[in-house]
Amino acid sequence: MSEIVSEEPEIDTNTVPDIVVGRLPLYLRALSEMALADKHFTSSQELADALGISSAQIRKDLSHFGEFGKQGTGYAVLGLRDHLRNILQLDREWPLIVVGAGHIGSAVANYTGFAERGFRVVAVFDNNPARVGDGAGTHTVYAMNDLNAIVEKYKVRHAMLTVPAEAAQTVAEQVIAVGIRAILNYAPTTLAVPVGVHVEYIDPVLHLQRMTYYL
């Protein structure tokens, strides 16, 4: 039997399916809730029940990143939470900008849920001079001219777009040009972006329409 140089059981990050990565924040959220309730241990079954998915899926998903549990015992809530934070790079605070200071933009900029979970809104932008300066809640609204300076100053990589659908593609290009690499688009339209830039979408109407089919 020839000796085989054992290969590292390497964690090839490119190999983890997007759909698995997409569920990790959900696991993290459930664990944070448990931590808040002072729960010390949990199991894949308990997490599965809380999230309405299968325990096998949770174990399989986690197995892409390492071994975090103990047979017979399950997972330490704080331990697994911190592992997930680490995997998702959420063990730091990320600066965030909002582009578009209308109704949704202002609401989004003042939503306290971002700061509570690691994202800090550092600026709100609008191309309408009438909106610049006056507050979107506690935030001052900046002109688009200031985009580059602020993104560089705070090393911002995340942007939320709360502009009209017609403006979204142009605005996306503007923020990408200054270094934004993750866009959360609230405008009801699909964006075309270069590889290396990530886009996710929020369109509440799509959700309502989906459910209406079943009524």
Add this chain to the structure above:
Amino acid sequence: MSEIVSEEPEIDTNTVPDIVVGRLPLYLRALSEMALADKHFTSSQELADALGISSAQIRKDLSHFGEFGKQGTGYAVLGLRDHLRNILQLDREWPLIVVGAGHIGSAVANYTGFAERGFRVVAVFDNNPARVGDGAGTHTVYAMNDLNAIVEKYKVRHAMLTVPAEAAQTVAEQVIAVGIRAILNYAPTTLAVPVGVHVEYIDPVLHLQRMTYYL
């Protein structure tokens, strides 16, 4: 050759995968955009390019519901749009309630995008007496006591929950009890609901966290 009574090529609605139904509103949105641009015809390839998916998927998805195109020509924009509206039961206006009159609730209640796409916010509710009566924008805020009366009066089936995470499960049960069958939950927590009730989720932080993994 024995004669076979031809079976209806029946459109078994239970047979359409949820994931397919979930894409229909996206197709509808793209078609509405084309209609607005006065485009008369389109193809599965053109739709696919606009949405960043494959043309085969679009044709396959549509084939669950009928034949809407013409070889060599493609699809009539208005025709396909109306077919999709019909399939999704969006050829009527649906009343909608918002529960929770805080920052997000007020923003959501005043978002004009709902009315533009077939959903009309008929009432906003809050359990805090201090918020009842004064406006959430153009809406009057009702007490939870009025929930049943208003849901019955307008025959409401859709609710958006914009309450704190801790309150979401209880509020969900309240709205289900008065007849709501579709819930769009903005609270960052998973809901347990009986069969026959549909829930979709909006948690912007989850989207930001997903993208952060790749940065």
Add this chain to the structure above:
DNA sequence: TAGATTGTTAATCGATTAACAATC
């Protein structure tokens, strides 16, 4: 007619689940 594009089939690809040895 020639070119374009559908609707559909079959193949491929990928994700989920069931099951269980290992072990705390």
Add this chain to the structure above:
DNA sequence: TAGATTGTTAATCGATTAACAATC
């Protein structure tokens, strides 16, 4: 020890894609 639960394998299930005959 007995019971519980992990991590992993293999099987199943389902979704996507490629390809093309039909036909406008």
